[in-house]
Amino acid sequence: MELAPDRLAGHLAQGLAPLYVLWGEEPLGLLEAEDAIRAAARRAGYSERQVYDVQGRYNWEAVTKGGGNLSLFGARRLAEIRIPSGKPGTDGSRALADYAAHLPGDTLTLISLPNLEWRATQSKWFGALAAAGVTLQFRAVESARLPGWIAGRLKAQGFDATTEVLDWLAQRVEGNLLAARQEIDKLALLLPAGRLDLAAVQAAVTDVARYDVDQLPDALYQADLARYSRILAHLREEGEALPRILWQLSSALRLLLRLQSGLQRGETLPRLLAAQRVWEKRRPLVEGALRRLTLPRLEQSLMRLALLDRQAKGLEPGDPWSELQRLGLYLCRAPRRQAATE
Secondary structure (H helix, E strand, O other): OEOOHHHHHHHHHHOOOOEEEEEEOOHHHHHHHHHHHHHHHHHOOEEEEEEEEOOOOOOOHHHHHHHHOOOHHHOEEEEEEEOOOOOOHHHHHHHHHHHHHOOOOOEEEEEEOOOOOHHHHOOHHHHHHHHHOEEEEEOOOOOOOHHHHHHHHHHHOOEEOOHHHHHHHHHHHOOOHHHHHHHHHHHHHHOOOEEOOHHHHHHHOOOOOOOOHHHHHHHHHOOOHHHHHHHHHHHHHOOOOHHHHHHHHHHHHHHHHHHHHHHHOOOOHHHHHHHOOOOHHHHHHHHHHHHHOOHHHHHHHHHHHHHHHHHHOOOOOOOHHHHHHHHHHHHHOOOHHHHHHO
């Protein structure tokens, strides 16, 4: 059974399943869910705990035989199986499927996995685990949802925050929810409950945001120049290689170019998106960019990227970082009326 993470607390209040499988790309959600399941297990009398860290060429008999052994003094036991790679291998796949088919009595099993590829979620071993217990997937909190996430956390600490405060906090903690929780906990220690003052929050919060080059295309798709600029500045400070940035941006623009060309040939957008394997959750971003960016503007942007590539290699004069900023301005602030005449 698949369970939404925000329903875990209510589920645990009603009773425990024999098996939980936690996976995804958001570390904070995974950690908090693990803690919640452990706490529920302790309250239910699971007094023993065994941890199996699956690394490299692992001896899966330790898991299968351990589950079959009688617990010390007949006590209930919590068995945690951690697979950091998300790839149990041939032996592990068989062992997990067999384990799911013969869950040990008086044992609650908690399996932790990283973010999995789609193929892994369709595997026999994952299907066997999902059929035998409860699965929870933890997705990253996207930038548009981050202020709401922060508002919920602040409310739990007795705070009320304006949109201005929430947006400011979101900029400082984006991509790093573990640190975001620490900053919110710090606010609870330093400030009184109630309405938060922006100046007081600014004095207390550290900039702990983490950005990756993969986030640049989405900022452009959304025409969010402020976020694009923040990501670019962080990447420069962290010494990110320019070729990787240029490759990521050119890939994003070439995708839009192929889609826009197909639309001009009379093809339908759903068919084009499927042919280009655009993920379902990213399609609204891509569609918004297509409505805003014309074919000539995309072609001009790719020509600018070619110039940036030569600048990065020292073959042309100019500062490629400054040109990247100008490119963002060009793409994010494309006036529709002007674009229609291009």
